[in-house]
Amino acid sequence: MHKSLFTKYFAICAAVIIISLTLLGAIMMLVAAQYFKTEKYDMLKQNTENAVTLTLENYTITDNQVTLQSSVYRTYAILANAIDAQLFLVDASGKVIYSPPYLESGEVDSSQQTLIQVGPYTGYSIPQKVLDKVDGGEYFDVGDLGGIFDAQNYTYALPIRLEDGRLMGYLFLSTPANAMTEFLMQVLQMFCISSVFVIFLSFIVFYFVTLQMVKPLRRMAFAAKKFGSGDFSERLEVRGEDEIAQLALALNNMAQSLSVLDSSRRSFVGNVSHELRTPMTTISGFVDGILDGTIPKEKEREYLTTVSNEVKRLSRLVRAMLNMSKIESGEVKINPANFDVLDVILQTLFSFESAIEQKRVDIEGLDRDKVIVEADKDLIHQVVYNLIENAVKFVNQGGTISFHFRSEAGRTYIRIRNSGAGLSKDEVQHVFERFYKSDKSRSLDTNGVGLGLYIVRSIVALHGGEIVVRSVEGEYTEFEFYVPTGKMSKALKKSAN
The missing domain is CATH 3.30.450.20 (PAS domain)
Incomplete structure (x- = not known):
């Protein structure tokens, strides 16, 4: 029972x-x-x-x-x-x-x-x-x-x-x-009469005291059942500072966290569905058009090129999601080493040489000595690549991309700024969220999936660092992050000479 x-x-x-x-x-x-x-x-x-x-x-x-x-x-x-x-x-x-x-x-x-x-x-x-x-x-x-x-x-x-x-x-x-x-029987008789009265009174007091103690626990059980069914709107009343009040506060905080997580999950599923459905619809439509002869022979190559671009976009989305999943699950392990981050930046800029020349962009702040950091070179390369890619995409025609470096308290700060339209205050607050794309980026970057900056922030956090964004609409956008400062090894000194 x-x-x-x-x-x-x-x-x-x-x-x-x-x-x-x-x-x-x-x-x-x-x-x-x-x-x-x-x-x-x-x-x-x-x-x-x-x-x-x-x-x-x-x-x-x-x-x-x-x-x-x-x-x-x-x-x-x-x-x-x-x-x-x-x-x-x-x-x-x-x-x-x-x-x-x-x-x-x-x-x-x-x-x-x-x-x-x-x-x-x-x-x-x-x-x-x-x-x-x-x-x-x-x-x-x-x-x-x-x-x-x-x-x-x-x-x-x-x-x-x-x-x-x-x-x-x-x-x-x-x-x-x-x-x-x-004599003892008389004492026992008086004691029994008194005990019956005490027990009766105690039972009444304990009944109501116990009822008051159990009531909040019953409300918590009811709220927990609603949380289990996916309804996180229930909130418990917190009275006092005892253990029951602390438990109620903890459940309220848990419900709030679960609500945010559930909203994030729904948003994530919706964004993934949208990002997958758009290229798949394009690919399916163009392939069906080629197969049923709707698209003329002379335009097949043009449409196949579009199909190829959409396939690459799907590949980037899947790769980005896999990277994000590995980071969130803790599967990504950093292998810190001392290296020159300036060299990583230069190599990355060379891969965007064509786009930089087309926009006639000026590069500033790279005429300096080595900048040694202690971090995972491959992961930092991914951070630098994403930030420079964004800078090249959104820099204005004939604009400037500038770099700034400083070291203090065992940290090396790296700042990448591009001139251009900039971000609004509302966009700055959401720029690191998963699948977030501003209105400007949707029009200028049709191939992006909105995971790059989220992955950048996660990688920087793995190194114990932090990344911030600053922007003035109509003037510039800049990202600054820091990682541990490294030491100049013999190999780096030799390559410097």
Whole structure:
């Protein structure tokens, strides 16, 4: 059977309360029993000492025989009945020579004023082993006093010694032990009544407290189900700064991230579909036109050239997507080495020599010494190639492409600027996004797929660097990035010479 968190938590709290009250009750009963026993001990001890003192103050010796005054016996009876105890006056041999009768509370025997009354235990003998213990100073025990009593009793005894040290006898006081059972039952009854009330009140409090604690978790579970179904619009209310609030905040942040990721995924799929569909439609249409004779023979070469260009465009798109996928999955590993980035830039510029000459573009900032960086040469070549390709595409006729280099704090900054129409502020914010192409680039660059700058930023980030774009509409656009500064190796020094 499925148990909710509320049920489990409530059951645990209830079990803790019941177990705690049970342990508390057991401890309280032990303490109460010990208290009762100590109280009986103190009471019996005090009254026994008083009775012994009374005895030693009221005796006479005649012909070497000890005789007690009759008032002592009456006092014995009053004392025994006052504390609900049985008193034994025992001679030195262990024989009970006097035991007052037991009177009910408030009962007075009229004959006790003139006649000594004796109880039922007069004439009994106390076991010698008990007397031996009393001779040691005092005696306290819970038992039947060697079979004299039918039930358990608390018994305290002291020896009675004369001034010359002779043993006159013993004085015993015993009180029933069943009183403790009645006392403990009363304590237990009061404790159980109180515990039932406490448990009932605690259950009510824990019910509502647990309900309040579980409510936000239920809302989180509901939100998580919506996230799992693809709906990231749900947001949780965050109250306070406890663990529940932190979890709610984390789920809200996760939902926001997932929403952005989902939007990015949808945009990515849409862009890829568009980028694939456009050339495929062109290729399919021209090939079908050639096959069914719609396109004249004399124009077949022209249309086949277009088909070839679209195939190359598809190839570039697939290659760019593979590179992007490798970078995002962490498959691309950099192999840093010291090299002259200026040499990489010059080689790249030579590959665009024809386009540069057609636009009559001036190249500036390359008449300088080597610029040594520590990076992956192949990946940096891809960065430089993409940036220079963009600069050549968007530089104005008769414009300028300039390079600037600076080193500081172990970093080498490389800036590539081209004059031209520039980018708007809105375009600058999106220029590094996947498949983003500005309106100007769509008209000037029909072969681009919008992944170049995204890959550039990813490669620079792999080197621990950063790339930024600056632009002024109608004047220029520049990209600046930095990578770790390298050291001039012997091979580089030799090639410089």
